[in-house]
Amino acid sequence: MDITGKTIWQQAAGDTDRNYSDLCLKWDVILNGPGYAGPWPDCEKPLRSDGWSSRKTADLRRFAEEMKDGDLVVLRIGTATVLGVGQLVGTYEWRDEFGDIDGWDLQHVRRVRWLWVDRNSPKTFDTYALKQGDTTQKLNEGPVTDWLSNLPVNDDALSRSLVELPMQEQPNDIGVTEISEFLFDHGVASSSITALLNEIGELTRIAKWYQRAGKPSEHETVAYLVVPLLRALGWTPQRMAVEWNHVDVALFEQLPRSDETLRVVVEAKKMDNSCLSAMPQAMSYSDGKAACHRLIVTDGLRYGVYTRIKAEPFRLYAYLNLTRLRHDYPIYECNGAEEALLAMAPEWKPSEI
Template identity: 30%
Template sequence: MVDEDVAKTNLKSAYMRWMEPILNALKELGGKASPAEVRDRIAGNLHLTQEELTAVRGKTKVNRFSNEVAFARNILVFGGYIDGGEHGVWKLTDTGANVHMTNELASHLIRERNKHDRDRRKMAPANALGDSGAPEQRYWSYRPGSRAEKWQECQDDSVMLIGWGKIGDISRYDKRSEIQQELRDSYEMDGIPRNAARMLWQFANEMKPGDVVVAIKGTRTILGIGEVQSDYEHYESADDFNNARQVSWMTVDDADSTLRSAKQFHNKTLNDITSNLDMVRQIDELLNDDAEEGDDASVVEEIPLDPYSREDFLDEAYVGEHTYDNLVAALDRKKNIILMGAPGVGKTFMAKRLAYSIMGVKDPSRVTMVQFHQNYSYEDFMLGYRPKDTGFELKYGVFYEFCKKAEEDEDRPYYFIIDEINRGNLNKIFGELFMLIENDKRDLKLQLPYADELFSIPSNVFIIGMMNTADRSLAMIDYALRRRFAFVELEPGFDTDGFKRYEQSLGSDRFGRLISAVKTLNRKISEDDSLGKGFRIGHSYFCGLTPQTADERTLSGIVEYELIPLLEEYWFDEPQTVADEAERLREAIR
């Protein structure tokens, strides 16, 4: 494996090497030329040998000269020295025609480009846990033309191209519905082109630098793998394929070009495949195999991770300092904890953030979350045989893969989160892991039942389970599992400093009265012999509001459609109690 810092240094030097020759070649060619003409002129000016012109790197055998020149051109476009508005043509700007490119200026451009890409990649949409601060890399399948007829052009110019050019610059549309209407008008369609509009919207607005793109042909053949290097670009051209993004392409050997997954690529020009873990795993294998042979094709540096501290957790998760310290101490001692609590105390919300606060950074690559249910099995969790076209194959489960990943990074902690842990058949799911998850049994190897290998759970893997104490349908936790976990009960966080600051920020007397009414209601629930404190109403029902949304209409919706149905379930045989408590909640927000 090539040392990471050395690879980045070599790559930076390579791109700096080509910037001045590109500008000189374009000046000699009248300020405007095709990529091939520029490369030919550089080769002639620098007297490059055939060996230098045909050299490749890594398992994917990308042409080193063409690849480095294309990346250098992208950086010059970013710096404003080359006009990026015309596809298939490299054209000097007025600034580029007069600049004297030095190593210092080239180095500065690369640093600024990398910073720009890092900032773009950090602007990820919120995931299911509201974790908007963590970078998220997405994977896309891409068809370079219906029969891959654009693939050679994409390789030559280090781009990916999308059609539907008659509608013009996609970035000028504010809504997907506007793209739909323009497609209907421009292409005289009778139906509603929802799929095409969605694909164009994703290409212009959702794809981002750092995403991985898999160029495909048919339903299983992989032509190449690339990393997105630019924002959306529109070219004024007669060619219908005038929507583009700059991409670092790596070709794939014939032996690795066929998808091994039982699933197939969808018949779409562009498709988000991030959630298809089997496809993503195979793509990562190709990329990792290539990296092991020293491929340094990517210009984008590792994304700096946002820091996340104990104070950040306390401010967001609405638990007391003493509770937080107990959580951390229990996890350190047992390596396995279960967060228990009433509905709405924020168990799911805080689990990932607890991991981040201990790590000190928001690193989603070291955190995985699953949810147990009645049909969840050992085969899903660890490994087992699954049907495929020609019979059955051994497939590894999410926990097995997670442990193998953590094993290769033993100096850093990894966190495996299990939501609704007591909804699954735990004896069936855990199997021999009952023993291996114990703190003093970590790194102990046992023979797996389906595979001829020994397996252990690394000592740097921590398990965080969650269970809802108000769920009447739940069976008791198995005593063998209970002994291996520390159980921490979470309280509604209305009296924490974080929630009080949140309440004050809303500036709503109506909200304050509702919270007081809920706290009174919680005391009644706790004192009820048929319920108890495990059925109290948590604070998360009231989170996510702003001074503008904390109005009577929003709060009334929470009361009528979330709280009162819960009370009707709690006191299903006491309708008068439900009516009385419901009226108190309604009165609080009037």
């Protein structure tokens, strides 16, 4: 690769807990946040008023203004691993489709034509070959630039069209009225809907208190956030087991509780931790249990519902964030709050996919 005269950037794609590099590589983007305050530069003053540091706003300025069309970018995790190398295309965008990436609001977007990608065998350097700290930084000369200068690039990669980003329905946020109507139309009793929506309100208040007073442990997350929602959805204590054979919460179709009657594995993480990254662990608990057709991963506020039909692989069917209810998630190519709540209920069956 000819890097002569090129400005080269290193761009973080999360951290060891919350890695969103797959989305960057899939959709030809790099991301930055927080994005809740709107596009740059209008977001700068609100962010500073909310307590964000000048260092963070400088990071966003680099991302939005200093990165230029044609610059090279290295996608990193940590200070030693490169997952992709690409070329910036076009100018800065703010896209609300990226407003909830496993709990992070990353609406600040740049398009990238990826020239080299290796998810299975990423390039690894000595620790600190890449800078730690800010999401967007210029890359200094060193072992990474030496590697780039010798990196072969396919001509097709240089000329390929960018992946078209999915269009988000407008408006995508939904309220309790829409959820009530959806659940009622799918046969849920009015009394159950009222109880569920009241519970969601209470859980949101509890979660906001935790954010002010200190985050709960994983056990508290299960006890005060996860179990109450499952109870409101209709799961009874007899069909719920906490810490069952290493599973945080196991949900059964009928008694007795056994591998044969296990239908749902729930894997919980501490609040505000990545929940979607818990999917492999949840899936490992379903191994050898053919009747288990749902996995739920959660931090108490956000829920990822994975489903499968018979022996097919699990896939992300729906995603729910209790603090921001959305109809769907085009970036994840999955359903949103309505389908998630329905799919978490005892009566739901995979044939309804």
